[in-house]
Amino acid sequence: MNVRLYVWQRGTAALMAPLVLIHLAVMFYATRQGLTAADILGRTRGSIAWALFYGTFVAASAIHAGIGVRGILVEWAPIRPRAAELTAIVFGLLLCALGIRAVYAVVSG
Amino acid sequence: MPRDTGDTLEVSIWRGGQDGAYQSYSVPSRDSQTVLDVVTYVQRYIDPTLTYRFACRVGMCGSCAMTVNGRPRWTCRTHVSKVSKGGNLKIAPLSNLPVIKDLAADMRPFFEKWQEAKGVFEPTKTRHDPVEAIRPNEPARVAADEGIECINCGVCYAGCDTVRWNADYLGPAALNRAWTLMNDRRDSGQSQRLAAISTDGGCHACHSHQSCQEFCPQSLNPTGSIAQLKRLATKAYLRGEIGS
Numbered sequence: 176m177n178v179r180l181y182v183w184q185r186g187t188a189a190l191m192a193p194l195v196l197i198h199l200a201v202m203f204y205a206t207r208q209g210l211t212a213a214d215i216l217g218r219t220r221g222s223i224a225w226a227l228f229y230g231t232f233v234a235a236s237a238i239h240a241g242i243g244v245r246g247i248l249v250e251w252a253p254i255r256p257r258a259a260e261l262t263a264i265v266f267g268l269l270l271c272a273l274g275i276r277a278v279y280a281v282v283s284g
Numbered sequence: 285m286p287r288d289t290g291d292t293l294e295v296s297i298w299r300g301g302q303d304g305a306y307q308s309y310s311v312p313s314r315d316s317q318t319v320l321d322v323v324t325y326v327q328r329y330i331d332p333t334l335t336y337r338f339a340c341r342v343g344m345c346g347s348c349a350m351t352v353n354g355r356p357r358w359t360c361r362t363h364v365s366k367v368s369k370g371g372n373l374k375i376a377p378l379s380n381l382p383v384i385k386d387l388a389a390d391m392r393p394f395f396e397k398w399q400e401a402k403g404v405f406e407p408t409k410t411r412h413d414p415v416e417a418i419r420p421n422e423p424a425r426v427a428a429d430e431g432i433e434c435i436n437c438g439v440c441y442a443g444c445d446t447v448r449w450n451a452d453y454l455g456p457a458a459l460n461r462a463w464t465l466m467n468d469r470r471d472s473g474q475s476q477r478l479a480a481i482s483t484d485g486g487c488h489a490c491h492s493h494q495s496c497q498e499f500c501p502q503s504l505n506p507t508g509s510i511a512q513l514k515r516l517a518t519k520a521y522l523r524g525e526i527g528s
Contacts, residue, residue, distance in 0.1 A: 176489050178482035178521045181514070250449035256484070 180242050187239040194232045219281045226282040233274030241267025286315040291371060293364065295322055297334065298376040302383045306374065313371070319352050319359035322373060323387065336387035343501065346437030350387050351376040356442040358501040378442035394438050394455065401458035402480045405465060406473030416470050428467035431460045431509045433502045440496035440506055452485030456496035456506035459487050463509035466516060478517055479526045487513040 176184070205215060219225045245263030249256055291313040296306040309326050320338055327334040338348035343361040350359050352367055353374050364373065381389040409416065418425050440456040441447055447455050462481050465471050481487045487510045496506040520526045 177484045177486065178488055178517050178526065181488040182518060182521060185518075250446075256452075 176242070176246055180245070184239055184242040187235040187242075190235045191232065191239065194228070194235070197228070198232070216281060220283065222282055226278060229278045229281070230275070233271060233278060237267045237271035237274060240270055286317065289313045289315060293322060293368065294372050295326065296372075296374045297323070297326060297387065298383075299334075299386055300383075301385055304383070304386070306376075313364070317364045319350070319357070319362045319364060319367065319373065319375065320348050322364060323350075323359065323375060334387070335385040344435060346435035349378055349437040349439050349442070351379055351442065356439040356499055358437050358439060361501065378438050380442050380444065380447045381438065389438070389442075391438060394436075394441050394457070397454045397485075398436070398458040398461060400480060401454045401462045401486075402473055402477035403458055403461040403465065404473075405468070406471050408470055408472040418469070424467040424469060427512070428464045431464045431504055431506070434460055434504060435502060437501065439499050439501055443495045443499040445493050445495060446489055446491055450485065450489055453489045454481065454485050454487075456490075456510065459490070459513055460496075460504065460506040460509040462487075463513050466513070475520075475525065478520050481513055482517040482521065482526055487517060490514070 204210075241263050244266050245259055248254060248259035248262055252259060254262070289312075293311045293313050295309045295311050297309060298304055299307045309330055311322050311325050311330075314321070320341065323334070323336050324338075327336065336348070336350070338360060339345040341348075341360045343358055346358070348359045349356060351357075352359065352362060353369060353372075355367075356378055357367070359375075367373070375387065377383050377387050377389040381391065381393060384390050420426075420429070434457055436457060438457070440460075444453075444456055446453045459481060462477055465477060466474055490507070490510045492507055492511065494507045497504070497508070500506065517526065
């Protein structure tokens with residue numbers, strides 16, 4: 176891992192730490208209050224704030240996990256570093272696509 | 285000569301090159317016997333073709349490091365009584381390095397990475413200039429002193445998981461050396477050094493397993509030096525002083 180990837184991985188980790196806490200707090204709130212799926216969707220649909228919150232989460236986790244997978248593949252998989260890099264990029268893009276799809280599902284409409 | 289204890293050590297020693305095998309020898313046990321003594325006994329009295337490396341025999345030169353019962357150690361300062369398991373010793377060349385023959389590992393990759401990490405002092409003055417006075421209690425000097433006693437034995441390199449997994453990783457000794465030079469204000473190669481240790485095999489590849497610190501016969505803490513290098517390089521990168 177070079178210094179650029181190190182900064183991105185640590186930076187996204189620092190960004191995700193408060194987001195994870197907020198996400199957990201929201202989960203506890205929703206279950207404690209007995210909110211139904213319809214209640215939750217009623218609050219998230221059309222909300223730019225939730226779109227930004229989870230959009231940021233998705234972007235940060237895709238970058239963070241992509242760099243982590245790259246490191247694992249470089250050290251553990253019997254493939255060339257370039258192949259590990261491309262695999263990690265594809266993995267990160269896949270995470271990003273799945274995450275954006277999920278965010279879109281809860282905020283659109 | 286220390287007296288024989290009357291017991292016998294069963295010693296397995298790696299023979300041959302990379303695809304060699306262990307061979308067993310019986311060696312008389314003696315008081316205060318070191319692992320290097322055992323290897324020397326085998327070569328002098330049992331098999332003169334045994335190849336190994338040593339020089340000072342007092343823990344200063346760093347040339348006699350080997351793998352002893354699965355762990356890298358300096359053999360001249362390792363007492364058999366502290367490491368043998370039921371009178372058994374298994375001695376191999378250092379890990380993470382090519383084997384030349386028997387117990388002699390090829391140290392070239394180790395020293396080449398030392399060079400790659402810009403572990404060479406780049407003077408700012410000539411021999412005609414007066415010697416620069418540096419107080420021993422200056423913070424940078426104190427930081428350098430903490431890592432300066434490395435004898436380049438290769439024990440940390442042989443015990444490092446990251447070196448085993450990542451062929452490009454510079455390793456604990458080279459990075460520790462780079463850290464000591466980063467704290468030497470007489471040195472002029474700091475920006476090049478910082479760039480060299482910020483590449484893919486540089487300090488950021490370290491997983492902080494701390495094996496180097498655990499195994500270092502000089503009780504140095506290369507993991508600590510590497511952590512400081514990470515901080516230094518990250519700051520320089522964020523300030524735009526180095527690329528990636």
